[in-house]
Amino acid sequence: MTHSFSLQLLDRIDARSPTPLYAQIASRVRLAIAAGELRGGAGLPSVRQLAAALRINPATVVQAYRSLEADGFVEMRQGAGTFVHELAPARRAAERKAAARRLVRELLTEGGRLGISPQDFAAVLRDELTGDTQ
Amino acid sequence: MTDAIQTRSLCYRASEHFEVTDLALTVPAGAVYGFLGPNGSGKTTTIRLLLGLLRPRSGEITVLGSPMPAATPSVLARVGYVPERPHIYPSLTVAEAMRFHAAFHRRWDSAWATALAATFQLRSDARVGSLSKGEMGKLMMLLALAQRPELLVLDEPTDGLDPVVRRDMLESVLGYVAEHGATVFISSHLVHELERICDWVGVMDRGRLVAELPMQTFKDGIKRLHVAGAAGDMANAPFVVLKRDRSDAAAEQWIVRGWEPGMQSYIEGAGATVREVVDLDLEDGFVEMLRAARTPTTTEV
Numbered sequence: 001m002t003h004s005f006s007l008q009l010l011d012r013i014d015a016r017s018p019t020p021l022y023a024q025i026a027s028r029v030r031l032a033i034a035a036g037e038l039r040g041g042a043g044l045p046s047v048r049q050l051a052a053a054l055r056i057n058p059a060t061v062v063q064a065y066r067s068l069e070a071d072g073f074v075e076m077r078q079g080a081g082t083f084v085h086e087l088a089p090a091r092r093a094a095e096r097k098a099a100a101r102r103l104v105r106e107l108l109t110e111g112g113r114l115g116i117s118p119q120d121f122a123a124v125l126r127d128e129l130t131g132d133t134q
Numbered sequence: 135m136t137d138a139i140q141t142r143s144l145c146y147r148a149s150e151h152f153e154v155t156d157l158a159l160t161v162p163a164g165a166v167y168g169f170l171g172p173n174g175s176g177k178t179t180t181i182r183l184l185l186g187l188l189r190p191r192s193g194e195i196t197v198l199g200s201p202m203p204a205a206t207p208s209v210l211a212r213v214g215y216v217p218e219r220p221h222i223y224p225s226l227t228v229a230e231a232m233r234f235h236a237a238f239h240r241r242w243d244s245a246w247a248t249a250l251a252a253t254f255q256l257r258s259d260a261r262v263g264s265l266s267k268g269e270m271g272k273l274m275m276l277l278a279l280a281q282r283p284e285l286l287v288l289d290e291p292t293d294g295l296d297p298v299v300r301r302d303m304l305e306s307v308l309g310y311v312a313e314h315g316a317t318v319f320i321s322s323h324l325v326h327e328l329e330r331i332c333d334w335v336g337v338m339d340r341g342r343l344v345a346e347l348p349m350q351t352f353k354d355g356i357k358r359l360h361v362a363g364a365a366g367d368m369a370n371a372p373f374v375v376l377k378r379d380r381s382d383a384a385a386e387q388w389i390v391r392g393w394e395p396g397m398q399s400y401i402e403g404a405g406a407t408v409r410e411v412v413d414l415d416l417e418d419g420f421v422e423m424l425r426a427a428r429t430p431t432t433t434e435v
Contacts, residue, residue, distance in 0.1 A: 015330040016415035020350055048312035052305040056330050057166045058312035113410070 003039040007053055021056055025064035026071075033073050033084055034095035040086025044074060137196070138163045138285050138317035139184060144193035146183055154179055154341045157193070161319055161334065166311065168328035168349070169321035170420055171338030177321040178218055180338065181289050184319075185215060198285055211239065214278030218289040220270050224263025228256050228273060232280070239281035247280035254302060268299040275303050279310055286310075288320040292327065304331065329416040337423060344427040349416075356419035358412040359388040365406035373397055376426035385409070389422045 009032055013024045032038045044050070044065065051058040065082050068074045076082045087095075111121060139161035147153040154176045161167045171177050182188045184197055186206030195202040197209050222231050228251065236242040251258060254272040256265075265273060271291065278286060286307065292300040308331065311318060322328055328335070335352050337345040345352070355373075362385055368375050377389040386406075398408040414422070 015326070016417075018353060018413035021330070046312075048309050051312045052309045054330070055301065055304045055308060055327075057333050058308060059164070059166075059333055061312075 003037070004042045005038060005044050007045075009037070010050075010054060013054065015056075020060075022060045022063035022067065025061070026067045029064070029068055030071070030073055030095060031099055033087060034092045034099065036092065038084050040084055042084040044082040044084070046081060136163055137161060138165070138198060139167075139319060140194075140196045141184070142194045144183065144195060145191045146179060146188060147191055148179060152176070152179075152341060154183070157343055159336060159343060160346065161317060161336075163317050164315050165334045166318045166332045167320065167334040167336065168332035169319060169336050169338065170323070170325065170328065171321075172323065172424065175338040176341040177338055178289055179341075181287055181319075181321060185210065185213065185287065212284045214281055214283030214286045216271075216274045216278045216286075216288045216291045218293070220274050222262050222273070224261065226262050227258065228260050228262065228265075229258035231262055231273065232258075232277065235277045235281070241282040243280050243282055247276060250276045250280060250306060253306065268295050271295050271299060272303060275306060279306060282314070284316055286316055286318045286320075288318065290322055291320065292322065292324060300327070325417040325420055335416075337420065339424050339427050342427075345423060352419060353413075353416060355390075355392045355394070356414050356422065357390055357393045358414055358418075359390060359401075360409040360412070361386045361388055361401060361406050362409050363406035365401050365404040368400070368404065371397070371400045373400075376422050389414075389426070391419075391423065391426075 009028055010025060013021060013028070015021060017024065029038065029044070045053070047058050047061045047065070050056075050061045054061075065074065065076055069076050069082075072085060073087070074082050074084055108118060108121065111117075137160055139159060141157050141159045144157035144159075145153065145155055152174075157180065159180070169177055169180070179188065183190055184195060184202065186203035186209070189203060197205075198212055200209050202209060223234075226234065232244075232247055232251070236244060236247070254269075254276060256269060256273055256276070260269075262270075262273070275288075275291065278288075288307070292303060295303070304327070307318065310316060320328065320332070329349075333349050335345070335347060335349050336343055347355075364383065365386075373390045373392045373394075375388055376391050377387075379387040393411070398411075401408050
């Protein structure tokens with residue numbers, strides 16, 4: 001873990017997804033902060049750098065950074081750049097839990113489409129966690 | 135000035151077989167506007183009209199706040215243009231082409247031009263006529279950028295170029311936009327490329343603008359629906375049914391535009407059930423929109 005920003009973090013953003021690009025970027029960065037991959041004080045790339053590197057609209061990067069700032073994850077300092085805020089451990093834990101909830105909901109929705117019941121999922125999850133996989 | 139480009143009731147007749155009809159384009163200042171359309175739909179003709187290179191039959195054109203074609207010289211000084219077909223004297227060297235171009239542009243940034251030439255790996259003593267297609271594209275982009283334009287008009291700038299060159303070019307454009315807030319008007323049929331960079335989309339088909347809206351609105355609103363049960367006519371619904379495939383009556387497939395969450399109720403009110411709402415990407419949405427534009431009665435099939 002480097003604790004500073006790496007472009008690999010945003011490797012898998014997908015313009016074809018219905019989730020807007022700015023929201024995808026913001027959520028990846030938010031998770032990296034929650035996971036401790038990005039520490040307080042770490043700098044994010046400039047708007048220009050990130051837009052060019054990802055070949056996306058600079059306004060999209062600004063929108064992502066603004067939404068991170070509104071949620072208290074980063075601070076945009078005029079002329080200096082965008083920096084990660086130090087988060088309290090409880091806040092980071094809450095973020096991780098929220099991310100877990102999102103993943104589980106996606107899984108249940110997809111499973112519902114395939115006719116997999118929540119009980120099936122619960123059983124498989126228990127097996128996976130205890131290492132009792134078939 | 136809130137719009138970089140605006141046209142109203144613009145008409146142009148190229149030949150007996152092709153005309154641009156009643157075009158009303160609006161490109162907000164600061165937008166990266168993707169101008170989509172199949173080959174021959176009138177994208178290049180429209181661009182040439184915008185830049186005063188063709189005279190409209192009727193209608194109004196305003197570019198950077200000035201009327202066109204009346205203000206062509208002063209507007210072109212502020213517009214960087216990468217045409218579909220480059221037009222530089224082949225006997226010039228790259229350095230000469232840069233000096234030649236610089237003479238026409240007061241805001242020319244020669245330091246940046248030199249830096250771009252290095253980034254693009256263009257040899258200054260190479261003859262323009264000897265450049266490869268990719269090098270030519272990069273030279274045209276360099277010339278358009280180094281004049282520090284307020285508006286960049288790019289006509290299929292990456293068509294036929296390899297991925298490395300395309301990346302270099304797009305990175306330089308996006309870097310410039312990030313620093314200077316310029317407006318970009320970019321025509322392309324490479325839909326996936328535009329999906330990443332544009333925040334506005336205009337769709338041309340057969341000389342007409344069939345849609346113009348923010349990229350996210352376009353993507354959010356266009357869906358494939360799986361509908362069970364026979365719904366009645368949807369003429370009064372707030373969404374537009376682009377296509378309704380009734381080959382399987384128990385599970386019809388619909389393509390709709392202007393969809394918003396909660397609109398299932400209109401279909402349910404008509405006696406059917408929405409089984410699934412599937413998101414489409416820009417390319418799927420673009421193709422469906424064009425098909426619908428070409429067969430306006432699909433909903434009756």
